[in-house]
Each structure stands twice: as C-alpha cells, then as structure tokens.
Amino acid sequence: MVRALIGAILVGVMCPLVGAYAVTRNLAFIGDALAHAVLPGIVLGYIVGINPAIAAVPTGVAVALLVRTVSRRAGLSSDTSIGILFATMFALGLVMLARSTTIKVNIEDLLLGQILAITPTGIYVSLGITVVVILGLFTFHHWLLFASFDPLGAQVNSTRANVADYAFLVMLALVVVIGIQAAGIVLVLAMLVTPAATAYLLVRRFVSIMITAAALGTASAVTGLYVSYYFNLSAGPAMTLVASGVFALALAFKRRAPA
Amino acid sequence: MIAAPISHRASMSLQDVSVEVGGHLAVSNVTFDVEAGTLMGVVGPNGAGKSTLFSAIAGLLPVRQGKVTLHRAGQESGGLAYVPQRESVNWRLPVTVMDVVMMGRCCRLGWFRRPGKRDREIVKACLGRVGLWDHRSALMTELSGGQKQRVFVSRALAQEASVLLLDEAFSGVDVAAQEALVGVLQTLRDEGRIVLLATHDLTNLAGRFDQVLCLNRHVCACGPPEQVFTSEVMEQMYGAHGVRLTTDGGR
Secondary structure, three states: OHHHHHHHHHHHHHHHHHHHHHHHOOOHHHHHHHHHHOHHHHHHHHHHOOOHHHHHHHHHHHHHHHHHHHHHHHOOOHHHHHHHHHHHHHHHHHHHHHHOOOOOOOHHHHHHOOHHHOOHHHHHHHHHHHHHHHHHHHHHHHHHHHHHHOHHHHHHHOOHHHHHHHHHHHHHHHHHHHHHHHHHHHHHHHHHHHHHHHHHHHOOOHHHHHHHHHHHHHHHHHHHHHHHHHOOOOHHHHHHHHHHHHHHHHHHOOOOOOO | OOOOOOOOOEEEEEEEEEEEEOOEEEEEEEEEEEOOOEEEEEEOOOOOOHHHHHHHHHOOOOOOEEEEEEEEOOOOOOOEEEEOOHHHOOOOOOOEHHHHHHHOOHHHHOOOOOOOHHHHHHHHHHHHHOOOHHHOOOEHHHOOHHHHHHHHHHHHHHOOOOEEEEEOOOOOOOHHHHHHHHHHHHHHHHOOOEEEEEEOOOOOHHHHOOEEEEEOOOEEEEEOHHHHOOHHHHHHHHOHHHHHHOOOOOO
16 A cells, blocks of 8 residues: 555555646647557556566557657647547557567456556556656656747747657656556546646646646545545546546636636 | 947858748748848738748757858857747737846846846846836736837847847737837847848838848848839839838838
8 A cells, every 4th residue: 555655645646746737838639649559558568477567567658659759740730640649559559469478457447447456566667667757757857848938939938948849758758657557547537637727726827837737636646545545446537537627626616717 | 228239240141041831832042141230121911921930040940951140259258049920929928028028137047046136136237227126016918019019029039049030020010019119129229239020011112121031932032122112022022012112112
C-alpha cells in the first residue's frame, strides 16, 4: 500500500504538470495516443523479462518524436499523424500479446492499471522520470510558454523553440509511462487532462494552473486509491471518477469566462 | 534602466525572391531594398502574398529563388522579430502582458538562466514605451486589439530586434488605436530600426509610412506613398476596382 501511495502521488503531481501544457495547447489527445502506443514496449518488456515501465520509456519517446516528424514530412496535421501512429502501435502491441506464449498478464490490468501491484522497480522508474521531467520543465518553461502561445514568433526568435517542442513531447511520453502504472492505458488521459482542465477553470495564470493542477491531481489520485482499496475497486477508474467529480464541481462554480 | 545603448541600425535587401506554397508560386521575383530607419507598409489584396513574403523574410518558409539579406550594424544589435496574424496565436493559453514581453528575453536567457533583475528592468522599460506598464498583470485576452499589438511590439523591443515584421497588425484595430500603434512604430523607425507592416487597409497610408510596397504576387510598385498610388498600380493590384480606389489611396 505504501508503494501504491507513492505511485499515486507521483502520478497525481507529474501528469497534471505536463498536462497543463497539453490542455492549453489543444494536445490532450496526444496523451491518450501515447498511452496506447507504448503497448508494444510493455509487451516486449514482459517477453524479454525486464520491467514493463522501463521498456515503455523508449517506445513512448520514439512515438512522441515520430508524431512531429511524420506531421512535418507528410504535411499532415498533428492529430492525423497521432491517429495513424496510435492505431498502428496499439495494433502491434495486441498482435505481440496474442502471439506470445510466455506472457501471463491480464489485458485488463494493462488497460485499467494495477497500482496496488506496482513493483519497487516501477517506483524507481517513476521517481527517475519525475526528476527528469521536473528538470525538463524548469529548463524549457520559458521556451515552452513562448512556443505554446505564439508558435511562429517563437520559431523566428530561435531554433530553441523547436527543441523545446520536441522536449515537451518526450516529457509527455515519460509522464504517460508513470500514469499507465496507476491508471492504465485507457484512463491515463484522465490524470493528464482532467486536473489541468479543472485548474484552468479556477485560476487565471498559467503557472498557477500548473500548481493547482498538481495539487488537484494528487488529491484525486490519493482519494481514488483509498476509495478503491476500501470498496475493492480498480484504482484507475476510482481516481478518474474522483478527478471528474472535482471537475464537475469546478464547472458549476467556474471563474474563467470562455476564451 | 537598460544598461548600454545598442545600435539598432540595419538594412535589408531582397533580390529576385520567389516563394512557393503548396507547389504553387505565391510571390515571384520580388526585389526591393529597405534602408535603416524605414517604416514600410506592405499593401495588396487578399492572396497577394504579403504573409508569404513575411514568412520567407522571417525564415519560416524557404526561398525558392533569390536572396534575403539582412545587414546589421554590429554583433550586439538584435535580430528580426515577427508578429503573426492574430489567428496564429493561441489565445487559450492564459499568459499575462508581462509574460508575453518576457518571451522577448528568451533568446538572451539561454536554456538554464532564469529572468533576472536586468531582464525585468528591460521588460518594464519596453512596456513603458508602449504605454502598457499599468496593464502588466492583465491577461492578453483582456486587452483590446490595439493593446495586444502594442504588447507584441513591446516584446520585439525586449528582444532588441532591429527588424520588425507585423502581419496584418491593423486587423480588428480601430482607427484611434491604429494611430497609437503607428506612433510607437514611428519612434522605433527614428531609432534606426526597420519596420514592415502588412495591411490591406489603404486608408491614411501617406501619413503613416515612409515607403509602401504594393504587392500582388509580384512587386507592382515600391516607393514613397505619394508616388506609388497611380491608377496603373492600383489596377495591377485590384483590377478595374483599383482605378476607383486611386482617389482614396494614400490619403
């Protein structure tokens, strides 16, 4: 339970911190796509006998970078590239799962998460990712803000804007790996998007949104974990429902006028 | 205040520039020179290639043929600042006026340095110059169209840019706010900067710009406003309707 609590806190802090950028940049769907796209990495991890969270990291990063590269080379919108890569990688993962005779894992655990079964290695991976992503956010914050607000102006200002955009996709892929362990492939999007969207309704400035989202995400993840423990439910859906309930309350008493 | 004065003198030259968009030639054989301290209006109908030309000058689009050359006075003088059309800006992101102007300091910060006292002083001075220091904590979405444009100009100042490209900066801005914006741009011109402003609004051009570039996929005319608005040039830009506009253009 202690490991699960640590895992829930890490998910609750990190997914909304990066999710705040995803929500305000209209990139929420990419988090869902990345979560599905890391399935081949997770399955490969089970096949070769390494922790699936470790195996998911390179897959997620590769897909995140491919999204932008495919969009640029093919002249397609990001959501089209995301759709193609997400479906392809998820299908590949399902084929690998079906063809493997050695994997003894419940597909439901992959889809909905199993935070109570999180291993010490899973926690170390999450802690490592947390350090990397916090350093990344600190380093790239100003450029990410510029590129998120005025992509063309930032691009003219410096090539660093492009580097920051790629770095953002990598950070998104990394926090998705943390989120999958707790909320599963299907519901990681909830931890990425819902607390950030709730904070967007409640506070004015972007940095305040990030901080509020992290606080709401942590509260939702920990509350969801305890609800799932005492009522014998899956943790992922419990966390999601708590976060959605908070969003509904914020929507009822929202401060922000529509943009 | 700002520690040391930096020379913003720069000149720009376009030689036979052609730019393709989606496999089609959007502008062709554009040639003109801009001296330091010039406020130039780039006018033409919708689809004339004004934004395409700006994107090519800014390096956002590749130049298929020809050359864009920017001569700067010294290493310290800033580069080029680009203010895109309002549709290209993500207004959903809740940033304050101060945040936006601080973005201009990004290229001076590098990766790891946080904005320091000097950066904040520069931002304060830049916002003061456009008369928006009192609005520093306001969200961008709370400002009027003219105020937003002045914030972007302030960001260019914080960047210490020598060349400013403003794409459709008068769009959605009332006449009084346009005059206030032009007043700020004229002071930047007086410091030796080059300011190019694309617009399809032909009213009051003579009083606002030193030079006007008339564009309709190619250069129809380039020069002082009182010289370029001939009936032939207007016809090249707007067809038969252009001749009727001649009496109003440039006044």
